[in-house]
Amino acid sequence: MSGVRGRFVRPRSSQPDLGRANRPRSGGDRRHDVAIVGGGPVGLLLGCLVAARGLDVVVLERRSEPSGSSRAIGIHPPGLRVLDAAGVGAAVRDRSAPIRDGVVSCEGRTLGRMRFREPVRALPQHETEALLEARLAALAPGALRRGVAVTGWRDRGTHVELAVASPPGAGVIAATYLVGADGVRSTVRQVAGIGWRERRGRAEYVMGDSDDTTDATTTALLYFEPSGVVESFPLPGGRRRWVAWVRRAPTPLDAEALATIVATRAGASVDPSSAGEPSGFTARQHLADRFANGRVALAGDAAHEVSPIGGQGMNLGWLDAQQLARDLAGGVAEGGVLEAFVAYDRARRSAAARAIRQARFNMRMGAPAAGARLRARNAAVRVLAVPPFRPLLAAAFTMRWL
Missing domain, CATH: 3.30.9.10 (D-Amino Acid Oxidase, subunit A, domain 2)
Structure with a gap:
């Protein structure tokens, strides 16, 4: 495919049984509609949104267990509306503290x-992730796979193939579209060769x-x-x-x-x-040069690193997921078209640039x-x-x- 080069790591053992056949390829292996790399708050939410639209989704998370560390807490009104669409908004309101x-x-x-x-809601990130994980399990049992480390991917023209290093024998996973929600050190972004530029504000x-x-x-x-x-x-x-x-x-x-x-x-x-x-x-603050390249899109911290105070980055990622879910559904409905992320790239990169400017202003206001x-x-x-x-x-x- 023009402009996209994916580094593919050849698996050392046979491909495992990936479940029921969905979109069989020539060898009869299952092809998912969407593969999401990263099972944090953005990857889990996106998984819920696309599963609710009837798409076949797999979410790959390298951590074997959820993290219980203290991280983002702020859930802003736009983010809460996206959580409503995913079916966890009521539970978030019930468990969170209103600001x-x-x-x-x-x-x-x-x-x-x-x-x-409208109040901001405060809920520790690990509790929000637990709600999203349970919702994803209800919508698409088995969609979340923990302990799976993605090492590379290759665009095959009609789909993307991902190679994984663990667990042993995990082999190759195929999907029509790939989303990198794998954080600021995103493997998906690096393999895609998308630039990662530091912005002012530290x-x-x-x-x-x-x-x-x-x-x-x-x-x-x-x-x-x-x-x-x-x-x-x-x-x-x-x-x-x-x-x-x-x-x-x-x-x-x-x-x-x-x-x-x-x-x-x-x-x-x-x-x-x-x-x-x-x-x-x-x-720190960074912005990816592009949020999409062919069949591959970036979301959340893989696309933009914004000051985390107040949960700005997490909520921004949820709004990425909201638009991305619509575009993914449209792309699959049209037979896996290549141009599915053009509008997403333009709109969400602009929103991230605004958020970075506001965060820089906030940091300057808070300095000595x-x-x-x-x-x-x-x-x-x-x-x-x-x-x-x-x-x-x-x-x-x-x-x-x-």
């Missing part, structure tokens, strides 16, 4: 307040969860302090997440260190005895500031927090513009 408003302060003074027309943070000792049970607290931002969001079960900008993570990074940062900088209280082990991370810069920043926050700009600020926070 109905936000307060921005600096040095003990309130700079602004915003109330959200910062270091530490984060941790503890019992909520505030009286702001449905409020996001944003401390825009001279020494760097501290952000705090309610969680289910009377818990709260704390995220703080740092020049570098303290050593050792433990609950006491996180509590000290929050108390010293924001004057807020974190109970170390109730806190889980905190973690440090670097917020002093003197005239601090006064200008605080004045800008005050202006944004009053009519007619307040609704625009709330819409940006809840990602309604995506």
Whole structure:
């Protein structure tokens, strides 16, 4: 196929029984409509959406067990609507904590307040993934295959063949379309030869969860302090997440260190005895040169790396999945046409570029500031927090513009 070169790794053992025949090739092997590489929140959601449309889907995840680590929590209104379409929205609402408003302060003074027309929901990512995994199992039993590491793929003109290294004997998996939802180090993207360009916006943070000792049970607290931002969001079960900008993570990074940062900088209280082990991370930003190439499309972190604070990247990936599911269904209905992802590439890459610009602005606003810069920043926050700009600020926070 013109412009697409896939690296194919020859399997060392025979191909396993892949289940009932769907679209037989010359050898009688099953060909799926869609193969999704990556069983995180975006890959699982996309699997649910295409299975609900009646497509034959397989989701390949290299991890043998789900991850229970603390990651994204924010589920914004546009993302929640996609979860509704997948059939898990009601369960998410039932299990999550609503964030109905936000307060921005600096040095003990309130700079602004915003109330959200639709609440943001907070739910730990591993719980959201569990709901999606159960839904996929109900829609397409056996579609999720764990412990399967994809090592390469090749476009055969009418379909794509994937080679996998594990489990032994897994052989080759064939599908009409391939979606890479396999994260920032995406194998699918690398084999496709799609460029991965860094965008401006980079910062270091530490984060941790503890019992909520505030009286702001449905409020996001944003401390825009001279020494760097501290952000705090309610969680289910009377818990709260704390995220703080740092020049570098303290050593050792433990609950006491996180509590000290929050108390010293924001004057807020974190109970170390109730806190889980905190973690440090670097917020980086990248954008793929293309989101699609022939029969192959990228979604989620494989296509765009955006600051993860507030769940921006996860929700952006879910919106990728929403459009991609429609385009995949249309492509299969038309007999596996090659041009299925043209509109997806254009629309979702543009949306990701907007999200990256907003995240860069957010990181700049949260960086340390002093003197005239601090006064200008605080004045800008005050202006944004009053009519007619307040609704625009709330819409940006809840990602309604995506």
